[in-house]
Every structure is written in C-alpha cells, then in structure tokens.
Amino acid sequence: MRPDASSGWPDLIYSVLKRNNVSQVGYVPDNGHARLIALCQQDNEITDVVMTTEAEGPGLVLGATLGGKRAALLMQSSGVGNSVNALTILKSCAAPCLLIVTMRGEFDDFNPWQVTMGAMTESTLKACGFLTYRVERAEDVEDIVTGGCNMAYGNNLQVAVLLAQRLIKRSKGAH
Amino acid sequence: MLDRREFVGHLLTDRGELLVVTGLGTPTFDVNACGDHPLNFYIWGGMGCTAMVGLGLALARPDRRIAVITGDGDLLMGMGSLATIGAKQPRNLSIVVLDNGHYGATGMQASATATGIDLAGTATSCRFRQVRSVSQIDETVDVRKILHSGQGPIFIHAKIKANDPPRVIPSRDGQAIKQRFIEASAKHI
Numbered sequence: 001m002r003p004d005a006s007s008g009w010p011d012l013i014y015s016v017l018k019r020n021n022v023s024q025v026g027y028v029p030d031n032g033h034a035r036l037i038a039l040c041q042q043d044n045e046i047t048d049v050v051m052t053t054e055a056e057g058p059g060l061v062l063g064a065t066l067g068g069k070r071a072a073l074l075m076q077s078s079g080v081g082n083s084v085n086a087l088t089i090l091k092s093c094a095a096p097c098l099l100i101v102t103m104r105g106e107f108d109d110f111n112p113w114q115v116t117m118g119a120m121t122e123s124t125l126k127a128c129g130f131l132t133y134r135v136e137r138a139e140d141v142e143d144i145v146t147g148g149c150n151m152a153y154g155n156n157l158q159v160a161v162l163l164a165q166r167l168i169k170r171s172k173g174a175h
Numbered sequence: 176m177l178d179r180r181e182f183v184g185h186l187l188t189d190r191g192e193l194l195v196v197t198g199l200g201t202p203t204f205d206v207n208a209c210g211d212h213p214l215n216f217y218i219w220g221g222m223g224c225t226a227m228v229g230l231g232l233a234l235a236r237p238d239r240r241i242a243v244i245t246g247d248g249d250l251l252m253g254m255g256s257l258a259t260i261g262a263k264q265p266r267n268l269s270i271v272v273l274d275n276g277h278y279g280a281t282g283m284q285a286s287a288t289a290t291g292i293d294l295a296g297t298a299t300s301c302r303f304r305q306v307r308s309v310s311q312i313d314e315t316v317d318v319r320k321i322l323h324s325g326q327g328p329i330f331i332h333a334k335i336k337a338n339d340p341p342r343v344i345p346s347r348d349g350q351a352i353k354q355r356f357i358e359a360s361a362k363h364i
Contacts, residue, residue: 024234047234049263051227052255059224059256063196063231066216066356071231089221093349 007171009141010035013100016142017046017072020149022098024071026051026060032102032168033074054079058086058097065095070153072098077105077121077162078114084128087158091129094156098148099130100163107165122162130158138167176310179273179335183244184209185315186271186322193323194232194360198225198245200280201340202273206244208343213359217345217352223252226270230260233268233327239360240267242322247274247288254297260328261301269322269329270298275337283337298330310334 013036017025025040026049027033040048049060057073064071075083080101090097105111105118122132131151133144145161152159183205187195195215197203203217216232218225229243250257250272260268276289288294295308305325309318309332318331346352 024231047263049230049234049259051259055223056227056253056256056259058221059227059253060231062224062353063228063233064235065231066194066196066228066353066360067232067235068357068361069235086221086224089218089224089349092220093353095353 007138009138009167009171011039012142013145014039016145016149018043020070020153022070022072023047024049024060024064024069025074026057026071027074028052028054028076028079030074030076030102032076032163033100036074036100054083055086057083057099058090061097062089062093062095065093070096072100074100075102077101077103078117080121080124081117084124087125087128087130090158095158096152096156097158098145098152099125099158099160100145101160102163102168103165105165108169109165118165125160128158130160132160132162134162134164135167136164138171176334176336177312179205179275179338180208180340181312182309182315182333182335183273185312186242186244186319188319190214191323192239194236194239194241196225196229196232196241196243198243198249200246200249202245202249203345204340204343205273207345208340211345213355215345216356219347219349222249225249226253226256226260229268229270230256230263230265233265234263236360237267240269240323242269242271244271244273246279247272247276247286247294248278250294251287257298257301257303261303264302264304264328266327268327269325269331270303271322271331271333273333273335275335277337279337279339283339295330295332298332303328303330306330306332308332308334
C-alpha cells in the first residue's frame, strides 16, 4: 500500500532511492530525516554511514562513484555550511550526488541561531555547483526526488532537494 | 625517519590490483613518482576528504583492497573520519599517513603532530584493527605485507623526514582521472 503523502513522504523518498539503486547513504542524524534514516538502516542492500560531520559526505559519495555505486546524502541545512569546500570536489570530478536537505531556520523555528545558515543554504549550494529543487508540499516529494535522481545519476550532476521546514513541521510537529 | 619517496616506492612495488587514493599535495606527488597508474585516484581539492573517499570506495568494492596514502595535514582536517571508518570496520581499507609534522605544500609550517599529537593512538582509539608505526626503512617489508594482506581497517603511521622532494605532477583533470579509474578497476573484476 502506498503511504499517505502527508506523513509518509520519508517512505516515498526511500522508495525512490531504491528504484534508483542507491546503495550508500551517508548522514548526520537529524529529526526530520529520522524515519528515512531508520528505513535505510533496516535495508541490507543499503550501506548506511553515520558521519561525524556532513563534510565527510562528499568524500563518501566520490568514493562510491569510483567503486561504480550510487550514493546519497541526508543532512540538515546547517550541514551544508559545514561541507562547503568538500562539496566542490563532486563538480570537479563530475560525481553524481543526490543531497536531501531538511531546512531549518526558515519557518516557525524556535531557535533563531538557525536562521542565518537557513537563509544562505540554497544560494550556498548553487555556488558549490548544485542544482537545487525546493519541496513545499508533501504531494510533490516523490516527483521532485525522482526528477532529482534522474538529473544526478543520469547526467553525473550534483542535485540538492531542499525539504521546506513547513513541510517537515506539518508532518512531524517537531524539529 | 623514512624518506617518503623510498617508503611509498616500497609499499607500491608489485602492487597488483591494489586501488590507491592519494591525499592532495605531496602524497599525490609521492605516489605519482612511483609511476602513474590507472588504479591511482589523485585528489586535488577538498582537503580532509581523502580518508572518506577511501571509505566510500571500500564499501562499494568489498572485493578489492584499497590504500589511502595521505599526509598529516589532510588527516588532521578530517580526523573525525577515523571514527566514521572505525564504526564501519571495512576489512579492505588501509590508511597510510605520511607524517612529517609539517604542511609541505604551504611552506613547511609545523602541524599539530609536530607537538606530539599521536595519530596512531587516535586510530587505535577509533577501533582500527591493525595499527603500525614505522620510522625505519627495514620495517617496510613487514608493513608492506600488512598493507597487501592484513585485515582492515589498517592504519600505518609513517614517520617521514620533513623534506620537500621535487613535485611529480599527475593529471589535474578530476573527470578524466575518475573515468580512467572506474574503467581500469571495473576491468579487473
């Protein structure tokens, strides 16, 4: 049975990753990604890698690419800031990357310290050579992540899907 | 103290199908000085990433042995990746750090290891299965054996002289090096 999009979008992202034969998923734990991380951990065909900083992610993706495999990264918007120089290696090597970012500091965030990085996340990714697609509504998640995978894995491009904080809050009611 | 070129040359003699990832700066030149090879991947940017490139490759290719050859500066910048690697316990991954306690590419400024910060101890704490420190060339036979047949994750801490040998510069075209590596390593399956 297909999960209900309003709360089941992490399951839909997982199914898109599976359809695209993504076999490595690197992440720094994040509440918005908790369900998707759990699904990846339970999957024997996906190697999940918990990283000490998001800056480790691009190296992992490049290594997977060298080994003929597809990798994706999950992180919070603050992690984009942690990773800037590392992210640039992916464009230098035309290593395909799908990066799924849960946004902070943009909508009804209780912590104002998140606002500055949240405000620069998308422009930072663009400056690092990433295509960026924002998702505001749960019903768009599957389509946009699918398109992102096609662009990344089909063309050796670097693609970030930004999950709006409003989308995450409406489905989880928490950070 | 080891001569870096001599030590790396010994490690890579009769390398077989070993896949090699090099850290940016002098370690890249050291590996290339042994002879350019399609199973070498030279990193030219993203300082601190080298060990993680090795991990991604090791997880993608459990059928092959992978050696990361990098410097103390690069490893210090990505020191958390030793914990990430230790948590995954890849049996086919070795990290070789050429430690001269200095940043060779930028004018030989001292690094943290020059004050006694112990990278081998860090690797032990991070659950590397085999950790070896080497500072004499006659120990290289043993170290080479571990690199080519030991069970990982392996950490080889090589104390090298702080000299600045001539730069032996390989291709800087990331896409071309990647493509060559993928094709060469796929062929040997």
